[in-house]
Structure formats: C-alpha cells, structure tokens
Amino acid sequence: MEELTDxxxxxxxxxxxxxxxxxxxxxxxxxxxxxxxxxxLTDSAKAREKIDQMSSxxxxxxxxxxxxxLKRMGIxxxxxxxxxxxxxxxxxxxxxSVAAEMLTRCGIGKLILFDYDKVELAxxxxxxxxxxxxxxxxxxxAKETLVEINPDVQFETYNYDIxxxxxxxxxxxxxxxxALDGGQLDLVLSCxxxxxxxxxxxxxxxxxxxxxxxxxxxxNAVSGHIQLxxxxxxxxxxxxxxLVVASEIDERxxxxxxxxxxxxxxxxxxxxxxxxxxxxxxxxNFGQVSECxxxxxxxDFFSLMVLQPNPSCSDSWCLKQQELFAQKVKAEEKNxxxxxxxEVEEDLPLHAENEWNIVVEDDPxxxxxxxxxxxxxxxxxxxxxxxxxxxxKSSVNNDELVAGSEKDIGELMSQLDQLK
Amino acid sequence: MDEGTKSVLQKIPLLRTNAGPRDAEGWNRRLKEExxxxxxYVSNNKEQDxxxxxxxPDEKGIKWSGKCWYYLDQVRYEFxxxxxxxxxxxxxAPELKLPELDGKTAKMYRGGKIxxxxxxxxxxxxxxxxxxxxxxxxxxxxxxxxxEIPDMVQRGVISSFAK
Ligand SMILES: [Zn+2]
Numbered sequence: 320m321e322e323l324t325d326x327x328x329x330x331x332x333x334x335x336x337x338x339x340x341x342x343x344x345x346x347x348x349x350x351x352x353x354x355x356x357x358x359x360l361t362d363s364a365k366a367r368e369k370i371d372q373m374s375s376x377x378x379x380x381x382x383x384x385x386x387x388x389l390k391r392m393g394i395x396x397x398x399x400x401x402x403x404x405x406x407x408x409x410x411x412x413x414x415x416s417v418a419a420e421m422l423t424r425c426g427i428g429k430l431i432l433f434d435y436d437k438v439e440l441a442x443x444x445x446x447x448x449x450x451x452x453x454x455x456x457x458x459x460x461a462k463e464t465l466v467e468i469n470p471d472v473q474f475e476t477y478n479y480d481i482x483x484x485x486x487x488x489x490x491x492x493x494x495x496x497x498a499l500d501g502g503q504l505d506l507v508l509s510c511x512x513x514x515x516x517x518x519x520x521x522x523x524x525x526x527x528x529x530x531x532x533x534x535x536x537x538x539n540a541v542s543g544h545i546q547l548x549x550x551x552x553x554x555x556x557x558x559x560x561x562l563v564v565a566s567e568i569d570e571r572x573x574x575x576x577x578x579x580x581x582x583x584x585x586x587x588x589x590x591x592x593x594x595x596x597x598x599x600x601x602x603x604n605f606g607q608v609s610e611c612x613x614x615x616x617x618x619d620f621f622s623l624m625v626l627q628p629n630p631s632c633s634d635s636w637c638l639k640q641q642e643l644f645a646q647k648v649k650a651e652e653k654n655x656x657x658x659x660x661x662e663v664e665e666d667l668p669l670h671a672e673n674e675w676n677i678v679v680e681d682d683p684x685x686x687x688x689x690x691x692x693x694x695x696x697x698x699x700x701x702x703x704x705x706x707x708x709x710x711x712k713s714s715v716n717n718d719e720l721v722a723g724s725e726k727d728i729g730e731l732m733s734q735l736d737q738l739k
Numbered sequence: 740m741d742e743g744t745k746s747v748l749q750k751i752p753l754l755r756t757n758a759g760p761r762d763a764e765g766w767n768r769r770l771k772e773e774x775x776x777x778x779x780y781v782s783n784n785k786e787q788d789x790x791x792x793x794x795x796p797d798e799k800g801i802k803w804s805g806k807c808w809y810y811l812d813q814v815r816y817e818f819x820x821x822x823x824x825x826x827x828x829x830x831x832a833p834e835l836k837l838p839e840l841d842g843k844t845a846k847m848y849r850g851g852k853i854x855x856x857x858x859x860x861x862x863x864x865x866x867x868x869x870x871x872x873x874x875x876x877x878x879x880x881x882x883x884x885x886x887e888i889p890d891m892v893q894r895g896v897i898s899s900f901a902k
Binding site for chain 2: 483519522710711715728
C-alpha cells in the first residue's frame with residue numbers, strides 16, 4: 320500500500336512539474352511577445368513622420384530649422400534644392416559612414432551606398448557603427464541607422480565589390496540611372512581605402528562624365544585629402560600619380576610590423592567633414608569649392624591646389640572628356656563673343672584671388688625623380704602635397720616583351736596545367 | 740625591394756596588350772600573354788629548383804586559383820591561393836588571397852587578401868600595363884610569404900598546414 324502511494328506521489332509530482340514548466344514557458348513567451356509589441360509601439364511613437372516640405376520655422380520638432388536658417392542668413396540661396404540631389408557613397412568605412420550620416424542629417428534627397436565589407440569590432444575606434452552591429456553588412460547596418468535619423472532620405476544599398484567584373488557594370492549603371500528622377504547622380508563620393516577601388520570609380524566616372532570627389536586618409540592616420548574630379552575639366556585619378564600629403568615621416572621607413580594600417584576617428588571625422596563641406600558648397604552654390612585639399616594633422620597645415628587634366632592621360636575616356644570640355648569652352652566663348660556681353664562666367668579652374676596657401680603653379684619645375692611627361696602636363700604639387708609615386712615608364716625595350724606564340728589559349732592553359 | 744625579387748622580376752617577360760576583361764577582344768590577346776608569362780615564370784622557378792606556386796584560370800581567365808607553398812626548416816607549408824582579375828586590370832593589380840590564413844595574421848585584409856608593402860602599388864603603376872599576373876605573384880606574394888610564414892610558424896598558428 321505504502322509503495323503504491325509513493326509511486327502515485329512520484330507520478331503526481333512528475334505531472335505537476337511538467338505542467339509547471341509548460342505554464343512557465345507559456346508565460347515567458349507571452350511576456351516576450353508583449354514586450355516586443357510594446358517596443359514596436361514605443362519605436363513607432365519615437366520615429367518621426369516623413370516631412371513633405373522643408374520648413375524654416377524654428378520649433379523644437381522641426382529637424383530642418385537650423386539648416387534652413389542658412390537661407391535667412393544669406394549663406395545659401397536655395398537650401399531645399401538639397402532634397403533633389405542624389406549622391407553615391409562608395410566605401411562605408413571610417414570616412415564614408417560619417418559622410419553618409421552628415422548628408423542624411425542635411426536632408427539629402429537620395430543616397431546610394433556601396434561596400435562589400437561587414438562591420439567588425441576592429442572598426443570600433445571609428446565613428447558611426449555600434450558594437451551590436453558586428454557581423455552585419457556595412458551598407459545594411461548604415462541604412463538601418465540612417466533611416467531612423469532621417470526618414471525623408473531615400474536609400475539604396477549594394478553589398479558588393481565594385482572592382483569585380485561581376486559588379487562593375489551594375490555599379491556604372493546605378494551611377495547613370497540611380498538619381499531620384501532616374502537619371503545620372505549629382506555626385507559620387509569615393510571613401511574607399513585602396514588604389515584599385517579608386518581607379519574603378521575613376522574609370523566609371525570618366526566613361527559616363529560623372530563629377531566625383533575623392534577622399535583619403537593616410538595609412539599612418541595623420542594626414543588626409545579630398546579632391547574634386549570633373550571629367551575633362553580637372554585632372555582625373557589617372558592623369559597623375561595620386562596626390563598625397565607630404566610628411567616628414569618617410570613612408571619607406573614607417574614601422575609596419577604586425578599591421579596593415581592605422582586609423583584615428585579624429586582624422587577620419589575631419590576628412591569626412593571636409594568632404595561633405597565641399598559637397599554642400601558644390602551642390603548648393605556657396606563659398607569656394609576646393610579642387611584639391613590636403614590636411615597634415617601633425618602640423619595642422621592645409622594645402623590647396625588645382626590639378627589640370629593630363630593630355631596624355633592613360634585613360635582613353637579621360638581624353639574624350641577633355642576634348643568634350645574643350646569644345647564646350649569654345650562654344651561658350653563663341654556665344655559670349657556673339658552676345659558681346661562684358662560679363663564673362665569663368666569656367667576654367669583658375670582662381671584669381673589666392674588667399675592663403677593656395678598655389679596654382681603653371682611652370683614645369685625640374686625635379687630629379689619626376690619624368691618629363693609630368694612636367695609637360697604642367698603638374699606640380701603645391702606646398703605640403705606630393706605625388707605618391709613616379710609616373711609610368713614611357714617605354715620598354717622590345718626584347719623585354721613577351722614573345723608571340725602560335726598556341727591558342729586552350730593549348731596554353733593545358734601547357735600550364737602540365738607544369739603542376 | 741630586395742635584389743632577389745628584382746632579378747626574378749627581370750626574368751619575367753613584360754606584356755604588350757593594354758586590355759582588361761571588359762574589352763573582350765583585347766582580353767583574349769592579353770590572356771594569351773598572361774599565360775605565356777606565367778608559364779615562363781613557373782619554368783624559371785622549376786629550373787632553379789625554386790618552384791613555389793601553381794595556378795590555373797577559369798575559362799574566361801577572370802578567376803584564378805591554385806596553391807602556393809613555402810619551405811621552412813625542411814617543412815613544407817602549403818596554402819590555397821586565389822584571386823580575381825579586377826574590372827580595371829591591368830591598370831590595377833589583382834588582390835591576392837590566401838583564404839585559409841584569414842584571421843591568422845594582421846598582415847591581411849578580411850577574406851584573406853594579403854597586405855602589400857608600400858613598394859607594390861607604385862611599382863605596379865609605374866609598369867602598367869606591362870606587368871601581369873606573374874609579376875604580381877613575384878613581387879607581391881613571394882615577399883609576403885617570406886616575411887609572414889616564419890612569423891606565423893613561430894607563433895604556432897599554421898602547424899596544420901605543414902605537409
Ligand atoms: Zn585623366
């Protein structure tokens with residue numbers, strides 16, 4: 320009898336514990352779903368509605384009041400124009416993410432973001448991304464944050480490597496047709512960290528006549544630059560070796576053991592600020608747009624210069640754009656002569672009033688390292704700037720070149736295979 | 740750059756055709772030259788008993804893959820090697836990848852792209868479009884392996900790659 324009671328009690332306890340567990344699980348899941356609904360409700364209460372028209376009314380809930388004040392103060396004539404502008408940001412790293420946030424807060428019309436990378440904890444010394452976004456693609460994570468900051472901005476994101484054959488033509492297509500009105504973008508911002516990606520942007524922009532701005536921070540994190548590229552009118556990225564800030568630190572003796580590159584949130588933030596400042600001036604027609612601006616963080620020294628297109632640029636599309644630009648200038652001159660107007664609009668990138676540090680050097684200067692080709696192109700870096708490397712060799716000996724072969728590609732491939 | 744790499748580079752024929760994969764017709768000619776230069780380079784290596792990599796392209800010559808190896812104290816360390824010809828080739832060099840070593844050294848970008856020295860890019864740009872795949876391997880991957888493998892072996896992170 321006693322045995323039976325014990326057995327009954329044991330099975331009763333078992334049933335009771337099962338029921339308890341089930342009830343607890345049910346309650347917990349109910350609490351979870353209630354909490355989720357509550358979060359969603361508070362989120363939707365916090366997120367603001369889209370705004371149709373930018374208002375200059377100064378109220379606590381108008382996100383554009385301080386921007387529209389630029390009009391009242393006479394700095395910008397037509398601030399609302401920014402809502403019609405479409406910009407691509409290529410490279411959503413330490414510079415690109417911050418530039419995208421600035422443009423978002425300024426109420427840009429549309430942003431197209433390109434990056435193939437993921438957010439990593441190693442990126443947390445830079446601005447913008449948060450640790451909990453680790454593992455997300457940079458473009459997705461960026462969009463997530465930016466949409467919340469300003470739901471008026473339209474976003475398009477592409478998580479691919481623009482230099483790869485698979486994505487390059489799609490990339491060109493988005494520059495050409497990605498604007499709000501389905502046409503070409505107003506501007507492309509290069510915020511990438513390598514020569515190959517810059518060259519890919521350069522090729523695409525030369526091909527479609529796309530104005531773009533290049534930005535960069537040195538590998539040692541203590542200098543940076545921005546450069547405006549207008550195909551045909553200003554030097555392209557292929558016209559001359561890349562311009563970099565000259566520093567006393569010799570790149571060749573720079574200690575690079577154990578790292579690829581250093582980075583600072585300060586330098587990257589400053590370069591992003593300089594870049595977007597130039598973008599705003601360019602889009603909204605105020606101040607003087609910088610063609611090429613170098614920033615030396617060690618000395619807080621800024622260099623400013625203009626780089627003319629190279630008539631023997633290696634990019635054939637650059638040469639075509641130079642021709643088109645020359646025709647345009649000619650047509651405008653003719654127009655002016657016909658009208659006989661005294662007021663002329665200066666279209667060439669020359670600056671009459673040089674204030675500080677502005678060097679527009681037209682005379683070729685002999686320098687041992689620089690080949691004559693570059694001098695012919697009347698290129699000379701301003702104080703504080705230098706070319707990253709010497710220009711390309713002009714010619715090679717014929718006997719160094721690969722000899723012809725009767726074999727076709729298939730035969731050569733199997734020949735290579737046999738060398739395994 | 741060290742003298743050894745320099746003399747290796749000088750023995751690799753330069754390429755003639757300035758065409759990348761976006762130019763279908765030109766690329767055919769260029770690919771033929773690339774193959775000839777790589778064959779020459781591998782043959783040079785074999786002759787000198789310094790064979791250290793093997794690669795093969797896909798049908799279009801865009802995606803290349805193979806192996807590279809490095810001897811240290813009579814132990815052979817062998818790794819998968821892959822790279823893609825970028826749209827802007829031959830103005831810009833391919834980015835060489837050793838995917839298996841991703842995360843094992845700081846001298847690498849995500850996905851196993853090796854971190855080139857400051858000499859690589861200028862030298863490539865100065866010699867464009869005459870430098871090709873064989874040159875990229877000789878002046879990029881060769882010196883990288885020589886610098887990084889001893890370090891990784893010492894840190895004990897690549898013992899599983901010993902053959
Ligand atoms: Zn050019």
